[in-house]
Amino acid sequence: MNSFQFLVAVTASLGGLLFGYEVGVMNVVLVMDSFRIFFRFHEWKGKAIDEVGESTDDASKAIFVLGALCGALMATYLGEKFGRQRTIMVGACIFTCGAIIQGSSIRSSVMIAIGRLITGLSIGCNGVLCPTYISEVAPSNLRGTLSSCYQLMTTFGIIVASLINALIWYKTNRKPEGLLSFTRKGDEEISNLEWRLALLLQVVPGLGLATLMCFVPKSPRWLCSKDRDEEAVEILAKLNAASTSDAVVQEELKAIQEDVAATRAAGSSSFGELFSSVIRRRTFITFLMQLFQQWTGINVIMYYQSQIYSEMGFNKVMSTVVLPNVNNLVNFVSTFPGMWGIERLGRKTLLVIGSLMMMVFHLSTWACSKLTGGKKDANGKFIEQPIKGWQYAAVASVFLFVFSFAWTWVQFHGFTKLKFSHFVSELRVLLLVLSLTS
Structure with missing residues (x-):
């Protein structure tokens, strides 16, 4: 592999960076006091924030998933008609527009919803086309490794978003008075500028991908x-x-x-042909691999890890800033063993090893969490502190579970080895849809 092939693959992999950054930024923004007060999901009572309010977490994720589903379903047609390179470039521009809409939202949460829908369209479309494009420009002996760059960039995007926005979140939890104004007042320690900045920073990777795609073949x-x-x-x-x-x-x-x-x-291929008698068995094998990957619980950990650490008894800074960032770093670093082994050990071997490790650490997370102890009052505050040793053992189990998961994402690339060449685009779309909905 020469440097040009590598740069082309990395450029297309930036589509994964967009996805990772989008996931990371919204996880932080949704718990920012400034964001929740501005849209009146929570109220500032003078000394504390009223935690009884409308929850936007599930609605925000549902709108994003809806957009991603639509984008994924359109990806094959657009990629064949206009080309992968051009469609990815336009998709990145659409992502940028969605980021601007989110960051400039006024009092109504409708603009946030529209922005999330638009960014979802881009992520769904590019989530199909970026790995496809990489596999079509990569040398055959390195196709699996280079295609996995998309997953690597996704984990890297989560790290970048969580690190930047954890700092912003820390600032927004100092003095919540005056957050109903549009921007900062001179005497305020925090303002709505923080969550706006967090969302607007999505413009950087969006424009970066759109610009760089102009220079790839x-x-x-x-x-x-x-x-x-x-x-x-x-x-x-x-x-x-x-x-x-x-x-x-x-x-x-x-x-x-x-x-x-x-x-x-x-x-011409169609989605229905995936279930024909000729390849039906291969289709279901691939579907079940993807389905069980989602059912492992990795999404619960990545999306709700702050709540998990909080339930273990860690304070707000540890559960929202420190531990999630460490976990995201583990997720990023643990992607490399899979990239190294995918062409050396084989996809099936990695899948079996990773699945067994995940089972062990799932059980140890549950056991250690039970042994932490601790009692809460009616308001959910600990009146009897958990046992520190078991707390950190539970966290270590979570980190090791995430490490093990990096060995199992290879099914995204494994289906190309099951003689699906005529249906690769259709199957990639259906796997992405299954991933988003399960």
Whole structure:
């Protein structure tokens, strides 16, 4: 693999950074006192915040998922008609627009909802097309590793968002008076500028992806599917740092042409064909792999980890700032063993090892949490402090569970090894839909 191939793969992987940043930023914004007071979900009583108010967490996630579902369902058509590179670029611009709408929201939460819907459209579309584009420009012997860069960037985006916005959150929990104003007043320690800034910072990765996609080549496979073989061979030569007559370039071109010809001979693919008698068994294997991955409980930990740590007895700073950031860092670092092993140990081996480890640490998290002890009063405050040793043992189990999960995301790439070449786009869409809805 040369540097140009690597840079192209990393650029397209920034679509994962957008997804990770979106997930990370909303997890923090939704617990910001300034955000909740501004939209009147909570009230400031002079000494404390009234915790009895409308909850936006589930509604916000549902709207985002709805947008992502629509984007995923449109991705295959748009990618085939306009090309992966161009569609990803436009999707990044749409993401930027959604971020601006969220950050400039006025009193009504409708603008937040619209912004979330728009960013969801972009994430759903690019979540299908970015891995597809990477797999079409990557050398065959490194396709799995480079395709996993999307997952790596997703975890990195969560880290970036959580680190930046944890600092912002810390500032917004000092002095909540005066938060009904649109921006900062000179004598206020905190203001609505914090949550607006947190949301508007999504513009940076959005514009970054849109700009960088202008400089990467079109997919050689897409060009061949449009009978633009001369352009395809030039791009293959550039990707391989060789001439158009080079044996490796000609071999890759021939393989792409044969694949395109086979696809045309088979006719246009459809979602219904995934359940035909020919490949029904493979489809259900892939579906069940993805379904059980979601049912492991990883989303509960990543989305509600602050509440989990709080229930374990940690204070607000530890449960909202320190421990989530450590966990997100573990999530990022633990992606690398999977990237290393995907081509060396095989997808099935990694899946089995990771699943067994997750089962063990799931049980240890439950057991240690039970042993922490501690009693709460009617308001949910601890009147008898939990046992510190078991507290940290429970947290360590959570971290190890997240580490183990990094070995199991390989099913996103594993289905390409199950002879789905004619239906890869359709299956990728359905897997993303299943991931979002389960």
